Amino acid sequence: MSGAFDQMYREVILDHYKNPRGHGTIEDPDAEADGQNPLCGDEVSIYVAFADDGETIAEVKFSGRGCAISQAATSMLMEMSVGRTATEVATMEKEELLEEIAIPLTPVRLKCAMLGLTTLKVALHKAKGTPLPEGLAGFDELELT
Amino acid sequence: MGNVVVNTATKLDAHALRADFPIFEQEFHGKPLAFLDSAASSQKPRQMLEAMNRFYETSYANVHRGVYELAERATEGLEHARERTRAFINAPSTREVIFLRNATEALNLVAYSWGLNNLGPGDAVVVTELEHHSNFVPWQYIAKRQGADFLMLSIDESGDPDLSQLEEIARDHTVKVVATNLVSNSLGTIHDLVPLVEWAHEQNAIFVCDAAQAAPHMKLDVQALDCDFLAISGHKMCGPSGIGALWGRAELLQSMEPFLLGGHMISSVRADKTMWGELPHKFEAGTAPMAEAVGLGAAIDYLEAIGLDKIEAHEHELAAYALGRLGEVPGITLYGPSAERRAGVVSFNLEGIHPHDVAQILDLQGVAIRAGHHCCQPLMHKLGVAATNRASFYLYTIPEEIDQLVEGLYAVRKVFA
Numbered sequence: 001m002s003g004a005f006d007q008m009y010r011e012v013i014l015d016h017y018k019n020p021r022g023h024g025t026i027e028d029p030d031a032e033a034d035g036q037n038p039l040c041g042d043e044v045s046i047y048v049a050f051a052d053d054g055e056t057i058a059e060v061k062f063s064g065r066g067c068a069i070s071q072a073a074t075s076m077l078m079e080m081s082v083g084r085t086a087t088e089v090a091t092m093e094k095e096e097l098l099e100e101i102a103i104p105l106t107p108v109r110l111k112c113a114m115l116g117l118t119t120l121k122v123a124l125h126k127a128k129g130t131p132l133p134e135g136l137a138g139f140d141e142l143e144l145t
Numbered sequence: 146m147g148n149v150v151v152n153t154a155t156k157l158d159a160h161a162l163r164a165d166f167p168i169f170e171q172e173f174h175g176k177p178l179a180f181l182d183s184a185a186s187s188q189k190p191r192q193m194l195e196a197m198n199r200f201y202e203t204s205y206a207n208v209h210r211g212v213y214e215l216a217e218r219a220t221e222g223l224e225h226a227r228e229r230t231r232a233f234i235n236a237p238s239t240r241e242v243i244f245l246r247n248a249t250e251a252l253n254l255v256a257y258s259w260g261l262n263n264l265g266p267g268d269a270v271v272v273t274e275l276e277h278h279s280n281f282v283p284w285q286y287i288a289k290r291q292g293a294d295f296l297m298l299s300i301d302e303s304g305d306p307d308l309s310q311l312e313e314i315a316r317d318h319t320v321k322v323v324a325t326n327l328v329s330n331s332l333g334t335i336h337d338l339v340p341l342v343e344w345a346h347e348q349n350a351i352f353v354c355d356a357a358q359a360a361p362h363m364k365l366d367v368q369a370l371d372c373d374f375l376a377i378s379g380h381k382m383c384g385p386s387g388i389g390a391l392w393g394r395a396e397l398l399q400s401m402e403p404f405l406l407g408g409h410m411i412s413s414v415r416a417d418k419t420m421w422g423e424l425p426h427k428f429e430a431g432t433a434p435m436a437e438a439v440g441l442g443a444a445i446d447y448l449e450a451i452g453l454d455k456i457e458a459h460e461h462e463l464a465a466y467a468l469g470r471l472g473e474v475p476g477i478t479l480y481g482p483s484a485e486r487r488a489g490v491v492s493f494n495l496e497g498i499h500p501h502d503v504a505q506i507l508d509l510q511g512v513a514i515r516a517g518h519h520c521c522q523p524l525m526h527k528l529g530v531a532a533t534n535r536a537s538f539y540l541y542t543i544p545e546e547i548d549q550l551v552e553g554l555y556a557v558r559k560v561f562a
Contacts, residue, residue, distance in 0.1 A: 005506060009560050040501055041518040041531040065531050068561075107210035112501060 008103050009068065022078030024061045030054075031086070031127030035119030037111055042066035044074055046120045048086075048127070055085045063115060069101075069109050074116030076100050081120065090124040092117065093142040157455040163541045165190040165447075176511025179546035184330050184490050184537030185515055186380045193383055196443030197436050197561065208435055209409065209426075223435045226442030227425075233445045234356075234375060235366040236392050240424040243391045243398075244438050248357035249279040251376035251391035252324075253354055254404040254428060256283035257400060259374075260322070262402060266292040269318035271350075273298045273306045274330050274527050280355040280376075284324055294318055297523065303482035304334030311344050320348040325372075327359035332481035333464065333490030342371050342372040351397065357381055357389075361539065362460055362488045364453045367392050378499070379437065384444035388437035391428070398424050405430040444467040448540075456540045460489035463538040463547065467491045470551045471536075476558065480533060489538030490517075495554065498561050500532040506560055510553040512546075 026032075026047035029116045044064035051058040060081050062074050077097060081089050097117050098105070105113055125132050164168050167247045169178060180188060204218040211217070224239070231239045245251050264270065270284045274297050288295040296314060306325070314320060320438035323345035328335050338354065344433040345352040351373040356365055361382035367375050374397070379388040401420055403410055407430040412420040421427045448456065465484035467492060471477055476496035481487055495503055507514055515535040518525045525531060536550055 005509060005556070005560050014561070039517060040526055041522055042499075042501075043531065065499075067499035070503065071499075074263065094202070109501070109505065 003020065006144035010103060013068060013072045013101070013103060016075040020062075020071055020075040020078075021135065022061050022075065022082075025063055026059060026061050033119050033122040033123035033126060035115055035122065037066070037115050037133045038069070039108060039111060040067070042070055042112070042115060042118050044070070044115050046074075046123050048114065048120070048123055055087070057084055057086060057089060058079050060120070062119075066115065067112055069103075070104070070115045072110040073097060073101050073113040077116045077120060086128055088130070090121050090130070092121075155455075156542060157451055157459050158540055159459060159543045162190075162451070163543070165192065166541055166561055167191060167194075167352070169541070173511045173513075174509050176549075179512040179549040181512060181514045181536040181538065181542070181544065181546060181550060183361075183539035184333075184358060184381070184519075184535065185388070187383050187539050188383050189385070189543065190383055190444075190447050192447050193385070193440050193443040196446075197385060197440040200436050200439040205436070206270070208433055219435060222439045223433055226438040229442040230446045231392075233360075233365065233449070234377070234390075234392055234447065235368055237368065238395060241392055241395050241398060243393070243425045243428045245389050245391055245428075245434055246387055246434070247380065247389035248378040249389075250357060251374075251389055252353065252355060252557035253283045254372050254391055255376075255393070256287045258401040258404045258428075259351065259397065260287035264288060264291040264293040265318055268293040268321045269296050269314065270294070270322040270324065271298060271345075272315060272324050273326075274300045274523050275304050275306070275332065275334065276324070276522065276523070277325060277330050277355060278522070279357070280324050280326060280353070281523065284322065293321070300524075300527065302480075303486065304329050304332040305336070305482075306341070308340055308344075315344075315348055320345070320350045322353060323348075323350050324353040324355070326355040326357075327365075328356075328362060328488045329481075329521075330358040330490065331492055331521040331524055331533070333487035333492075333537075334482050335359075335488055338370060338372075346371070350373045353489055358488065358490075361448075362453075363455075363457045374395060379441040379444060382444055383447055385437045385440040388434050388441045390441070395424060398428070403427050403430070407431050409433075428467050449541060457488075459540060459542075460538055461485055461487075463489050463542055463544070464491060466544055467536060467538070467547045467550075468545055471554075474551060474554050474558075477554070478549055480528060489542065490535060491537070492533040492535045494530060494533055495557060498557060500534045502561070503534050503554070503557050506557045507550065507553040510549070510556060512550050513554045514550065 029047035031048035046060045049059040089113045168188045176239045206216040206219045208220040208223045228240045229244045270288045285295050354372040354375045357378045360377040374393045380386040410430040412422045478494045480492040504516035517532050
């Protein structure tokens with residue numbers, strides 16, 4: 001049984017969870033978005049600053065709260081995104097992140113793991129004015145203000 | 146009434162009752178299942194499943210239509226279930242008992258059918274911070290749509306609404322609806338609704354009671370409660386999914402427009418005019434969930450044979466045991482009222498460990514709890530957390546399952562140490 005724990009909560013996941021990389025905010029970011037996981041109420045905000053070419057991701061940070069899987073996955077994503085272009089990251093296949101996470105995930109936990117990537121993609125698409133891919137669009141909400 | 150054994154002992158015997166529930170015959174991750182998520186949905190006794198099967202095998206045809214005997218038998222099955230449901234909540238008449246998908250649909254029906262014709266600018270709908278989204282979002286939406294105000298009573302640590310806000314609300318608004326739960330699905334609080342019901346009626350407002358979490362656990366009486374509408378869900382009380390009921394005062398239901406339109410809910414249809422059907426049919430468009438209704442009736446039989454008072458006492462006992470055992474776990478925060486004021490629901494957090502991670506590691510030890518916002522995001526906001534863990538109990542829950550939970554929590558702490 002402890003084997004099953006070790007598989008899911010392997011050392012690198014717990015390390016990213018306890019010492020998240022790129023945790024924080026960026027003032028006046030070039031791109032930003034907030035994401036929520038409606039299943040559990042977890043929230044993440046992602047901030048991006050581009051390099052002078054307006055395309056390369058110079059800095060990326062996240063804030064918010066979530067479970068070990070979502071926080072660790074977002075932390076890994078921060079490391080994976082710096083230095084790459086907005087287009088590259090906006091079209092990143094989820095498998096690339098999943099390979100990095102490298103733990104067995106149930107469908108519910110997959111949503112935890114993808115929260116950061118989804119939010120980052122929304123931020124980049126919004127900043128570049130490119131249409132949100134299917135599955136990311138359609139966040140209609142009841143405006144109450 | 147089938148093969149339910151009437152329990153004459155003063156306490157229910159949960160160990161014995163478990164034999165009625167086939168789900169417990171299997172193991173998960175090599176462990177017996179400690180199912181501590183009954184507040185989300187209860188498990189199903191064989192007696193209920195057999196009643197549904199019997200209905201399908203011997204009495205099934207579309208109801209209220211055919212003239213043949215089988216159709217009559219099906220209609221009898223459905224209407225018998227309606228009578229059982231009426232008696233269960235002590236409603237004056239079966240005309241006032243409407244079968245719907247669940248409490249959510251029932252509350253939407255009231256919000257739409259009553260709210261669209263009765264709410265306008267200057268009016269207010271009052272709910273509490275402790276509502277399930279099913280009794281929150283429909284009112285928020287309809288109030289907004291009608292230009293009415295949507296007000297939320299804040300709650301204290303036990304989950305009781307702060308009634309000192311009422312005076313100011315009454316001064317500044319025309320209160321038309323007060324909508325609250327009787328038992329909270331997230332904190333387990335059993336509310337004393339008397340002051341709120343009285344206040345609502347002083348304002349000439351309707352009182353809408355979400356009893357989805359109360360119905361499994363305590364004797365309901367819509368007349369003693371003096372509410373105007375009451376909603377229940379079958380799946381939380383040993384019934385099947387896909388069936389719930391709305392009770393409403395006949396004069397209110399009669400004055401309302403229908404919610405869903407189509408077959409069965411009419412008395413006549415012409416190109417220029419359609420007349421609505423009589424109660425309760427006016428609110429039951431389309432083919433009814435007949436077998437599910439029969440299942441709900443059988444679930445009521447099952448619960449009443451055990452005794453709602455015994456179920457309630459059993460849950461208080463488990464809640465007290467769980468609060469004591471969980472209180473021993475280092476770093477735990479327990480939410481909600483004292484054991485005698487709560488149904489079998491205990492929400493908690495472990496310091497520094499997200500509920501998803503807690504629930505995941507517990508699952509590997511055969512313990513099923515809920516981790517999340519429990520459809521109560523306003524409450525989570527109040528508690529200052531994104532989510533909580535929730536262990537919930539029912540008539541078949543045994544103390545050993547709570548022990549398994551506590552043991553599991555120590556393992557969780559070890560992983561995150």
